[in-house]
Amino acid sequence: EAGVTQFPSHSVIEKGQTVTLRCDPISGHDNLYWYRRVMGKEIKFLLHFVKESKQDESGMPNNRFLAERTGGTYSTLKVQPAELEDSGVYFCASSQLITGEQFFGPGTRLTVL
Amino acid sequence: QKEVEQNSGPLSVPEGAIASLNCTYSDRGSQSFFWYRQYSGKSPELIMSIYSNGDKEDGRFTAQLNKASQYVSLLIRDSQPSDSATYLCARGNSGGYQKVTFGTGTKLQVIP
Numbered sequence: 419e420a421g422v423t424q425f426p427s428h429s430v431i432e433k434g435q436t437v438t439l440r441c442d443p444i445s446g447h448d449n450l451y452w453y454r455r456v457m458g459k460e461i462k463f464l465l466h467f468v469k470e471s472k473q474d475e476s477g478m479p480n481n482r483f484l485a486e487r488t489g490g491t492y493s494t495l496k497v498q499p500a501e502l503e504d505s506g507v508y509f510c511a512s513s514q515l516i517t518g519e520q521f522f523g524p525g526t527r528l529t530v531l
Numbered sequence: 532q533k534e535v536e537q538n539s540g541p542l543s544v545p546e547g548a549i550a551s552l553n554c555t556y557s558d559r560g561s562q563s564f565f566w567y568r569q570y571s572g573k574s575p576e577l578i579m580s581i582y583s584n585g586d587k588e589d590g591r592f593t594a595q596l597n598k599a600s601q602y603v604s605l606l607i608r609d610s611q612p613s614d615s616a617t618y619l620c621a622r623g624n625s626g627g628y629q630k631v632t633f634g635t636g637t638k639l640q641v642i643p
Contacts, residue, residue: 449629460535461575461619461633474630509574513629519565520631522574 420444422523424510430529436498439526441510443492449473449513450493451520452485456506464508467493500530532557537620537634546643550607554620554634557601563623564596566605569636570616579605610641 423442431437443450452464464483465475469490478485482501487493497504507527511520536555544550552566563582567575579594581587581603587594593606603622607614617636624630 451629451631453631460533460635463630463632466630477630511631519577519580520629521577522567524574 422510422512422521424508424523424526426526427524428527428529430531431500432531433502434499436496437500437528439495439497439508439510439528441493441495441523443510443512444521447512447514447521448490449520450487451511451513452493452495453509453511453522454506455509456503461509464495497528500528502530504528505530533634534558534632535620535622535634537637539635540638541640542637543640543642544610546610546612546641548610550610550614550639550641552605552607552618552620552637552639554603554605555601556603556620556622558622559598559601561622561624564594564603565621565623565631566592566594566603567619567621567633568614568616569619575619607639610639612641612643615639615641 425440429437448469450467453461455461463477466473467487470487484496507525509525510523513520534557566579568578569575581594581596591608595604617638619636620634621631
């Protein structure tokens with residue numbers, strides 16, 4: 419069974435540009451999560467989808483971040499315009515509806531110059 | 532106070548010894564707890580979950596939960612150099628959703 423996949427693995431952009439990250443969850447997992455780890459800090463929750471609906475977006479830092487999950491399958495996280503402090507590793511995770519166990523993807527390392 | 536507290540380490544143990552990793556949490560309503568292992572530059576990998584007070588064993592790993600003391604631990608028996616990684620303690624959201632709050636992680640070094 420394929421795990422959670424993320425694309426791209428690395429992205430280097432200039433401040434003010436736009437970047438879109440993609441996550442494909444494990445097949446059959448209705449729950450999809452985005453997390454972020456900035457340098458030296460803990461992994462922090464950004465938001466949670468149940469199928470195509472946003473269940474909790476309390477961790478989204480500001481309105482420059484937009485997450486979508488059309489059709490309840492893959493998800494995208496767009497940062498527009500990117501700022502220096504957005505640099506970090508963005509992880510996606512998925513889980514089955516009933517359990518709390520989340521399986522993480524390899525992450526996208528975003529560097530904003 | 533951080534929601535999930537861990538000693539950042541590094542914790543160094545000789546090969547074959549027991550490694551003991553500790554974690555405390557502040558939200559008494561937390562119901563689910565997880566230990567993730569993260570190798571440098573890689574994604575977190577779930578190695579243990581625990582929901583009830585007491586011990587839960589899986590191979591060389593034992594998770595211990597004490598809700599009264601708000602304390603979670605992970606014991607690794609017969610530590611191997613391949614166990615060298617950062618271990619992340621995490622808790623699930625007490626509201627019933629799956630939002631997970633992580634600690635900063637403890638770096639474990641197993642010395643051959």
